[in-house]
Structure formats: C-alpha cells, structure tokens
Amino acid sequence: MVGATIDGLERIHRETVAGRVYRDLRNLIMAGQVSPGEGLTIRTLATTLGTSMMPVRDAIARLAAERALEVLPNRTVRVPLMSRSRFEELRTIRLMVEGHAVEAGVRRMTPDGLDRLREIHDAFKAEHDLSDPDAGALIRLNKDFHFHVYAAAGMPSLLQIIEGLWLQIGPVLNFDLRSRSRRMTERAALGYHEELVRAALRGDAAAARAALVGDITSAGDFILECGALLTEPFPNMDG
Template sequence: MATRASPDLPALELVARETMASRVYTQLREAIMTGRFAPGQLLSLRSVAEAVGSSTMPVRAALTRLQAEGALIDGPGRALMVPPMTLELLEELRDVRVALEGAVAKRAASRMTRSHLASLQEIFDEMDAHVEAGDVAAYLRSNFRFHSAIYAHGASDITQATIQNLWMRIGPFLNLVAPDIPHMRRSMAAHRHIVEALWRGDGEGARAGIEEDIGDAAADLQERLQSATSDEASDEASDEESDDGGGNLAQA
C-alpha cells in the first residue's frame, strides 16, 4: 500500500476513494430508488451480504446509513424493512416533489445543451421501447436515469441529494403502478411533454410536464392504496362477523 508524507503528519496509508461499504450503500440506494425493492420487503444482514458477495460488516454500515436516511425501518426480528406508504405521506411527497423537481426542471431548460438533450432523447426512446416490451424493471431504471439527467443540469449537489432522498421513499411504490401498461403509457406521454419542452427551451412547459408525471403516478398509487385499505376493512369485518356468529352458536 502506498503512503504519503505530510510536513505536519506521519506517513499514512492512502485510503481507497470508494470503500466496500459505500459500494454496497450506492447499489442498495439505487435499487430502492428504481423500485427493485417492494414495500414491506425485508433485508437482513446475511441475505444482503450473500447477494453482494461481501462480509456483514460493510453491509451493516450501508444498511445503518439507509435507515438513518429513512429508506429503511425496523422490521420483525433483526431485519430491516422497506417502509409502507400512507395516503397522507403520499400526498406530502407528491406536493414536495412537484414543487422541487418542477423548479429544477424549469431551471434545466435554460442550461441543457443540444448534446445534453440528444442524450436525454436516447433515454426517452429506451423507455418507450421498454414500455412496449412490457419490461417493467428496465423501464423503472430508465425512468430514474431520465429524471436524473434533467436534474443534473438544474440543481446543485445538495438539491439533487434532497431529490434522491424523496425518491428513496417513493421508488418502491412505483413498482405497484408500473406493471400497469396503461399507466406506463400515460407516464410516457408526460415524459414526451417534458422532452419536447426542453428541446424548445420552455422552462414552464418542462415544469408542467414534471407536475403531470408526478401527479399521474400519485393518483394511480392513491387509488391502489385506497383499494387495499377497503379490502383490509372488508376482511376485518368478515372476520368479526364470523367470530360473532361462532359466539351465538355456542350460546345456543
């Protein structure tokens, strides 16, 4: 290992720029943001270590960091879990994302060169092909790349980190709506509006496209959450009726 001397310090070994823990963290973080983990999915030290081919020590550091950022919560046993979603949180995330990501897209419209836009167009075309092929996983990865390519030109590193933290909360739930081909096609219509506005240098048009994209996804997810809540309430009511019926028979 190479060493470097300093006038004020003893010779120290050079530290690798990217440690195993940071590589595991980066991989898990991107997987969460692109919907590869489902809501409620459990992550144990052992399972993640086996998946990435690492010892448990760097995995523990990565999971602890993700938990501190709110991307994971305590689950049963000693496992961590991808957190569930509530209607209230969904509405809050929608409103914050529309305001922040819309503003960033508007700013990017005046900063993206034709070369940047050509690269964005390629990602858009890839997304469109994934939709028609029904490849949900590839679509979600390209969707993240699409938005990231825009935000890289409209936001500082600090703002981009904030956006990514929001995506860590919403990413797993995109998995719930993306398998719906009509939903993906509606999303692509919004993406097309964004691309066309950026080619025109139309910041307000880009902002409106972001609002359309985020709003449509939130509406679809809201419908699914409300349906799931209704189903759970119906199941609980049925269970209570069965229990009451059993009690009446026993008394008779």
C-alpha cells in the same frame, strides 16, 4: 513507517467498499427495484454484492437513518410501508422541488445533454412498447430520465434533496410501473415524458415543468386509487 502506510491503504479500501455498498443499495431503493414491505437479509445482500456483512450492516444503518429502510424490533430489515397521508405529503413536496429542478435543468441543458435525454426516452419507449416489458428496466429508465434533467440544473444541494425524496418514494413507484394498469395501457407516463422532451428541445422551461407535474400527479392519483397504501401511518415508520 511501512506498517502505517499499509494501515492507511487498508482503511481507504474498507471505506471504498462501504461507500460502494451504500451507493448500490441507495440506487436500488431510489429506482424502485424493491417494494414497500419487502424484507431484506444482510447475508443475501452481502452475497449479491460480493462483500462481507459488515459494510452491508453499515449501509443499512445509514439508510435507516434516512428513512429508506427500517429495522424492526426482531432486527428484520425491510422497505418501509407507506401511508396515504405521507405519500400525499411527499408528492406535494416533489411537485415543488422537482418542478424547480426541471425548469432549471431545461434552461441549462447542453446539446449533448439533450441528445442523452432523447436516448433515455427512446430506451424507455422501446421497453414500454414491448408485448411483455421488463418492469425493472422501466423503473430504472424512468429514474434515469428524471434525474438526467435534474442533474442538468447544476445544483448539487437541490439534487441531494430530490434523492432523499426518491429514497422514500421510489419503492412505491412499483405500484405504478409494475402494474398492468390503465395508466400503462393509456401510455400516460410515456406521453408526459414525450412532452417533457419536446419542451426541452424548445428550451421551454414552463412547458417542461407542466409535463413533470402531469407525470407526478397522474402516477400519484393511480397509486392512491390502487388501494396499496396504508390508511394510517405504520407505527415503526417514524421511529
């Protein structure tokens, strides 16, 4: 009886570690903390996360099934490359799905939620306006800003769909927020975020959606123009 209890606790522990590793890697990819084509090693990830290689292998298998990572024939793990056609497809879907989420989120956002939205925006603005902003911090805050609004919609299934889209698109955001681009110099992302905050404070769901559309479209146009995407799909991307 005691052995059965101990075995049960051990299984829960392993599942908890595996779940944490999966969530940590998933959030890393969604937040654009890795770049398309970047290689990852199981040993390095295990060391960084302070765990064994088994839960890392399990997490990589799950993320590969979600097309967030790919395992090449030589068993190298890397962040998938992105083609122009696939990027444009994902952007079109994002505009529809995230547009709906932001409208619903603004309609249902509480006063505390509005305060938190302003806090995230203020942190993004403070980092953005530094002479040498931390690109990693900008990318994380950008994700936090968007998902705070989406989560306010109170639609877990919708949020899960958006997370799946960001798993695929997140690394490509590096080309925007990690670049000393005209879009950064002109404060485009910051401007659209400010418009969205003002719309949320007014409870104007349509204006919030317009700001989001402007943000996604502007970032997408820059990424398409920067020449970093493949003109043809990468052979391993679709299995």
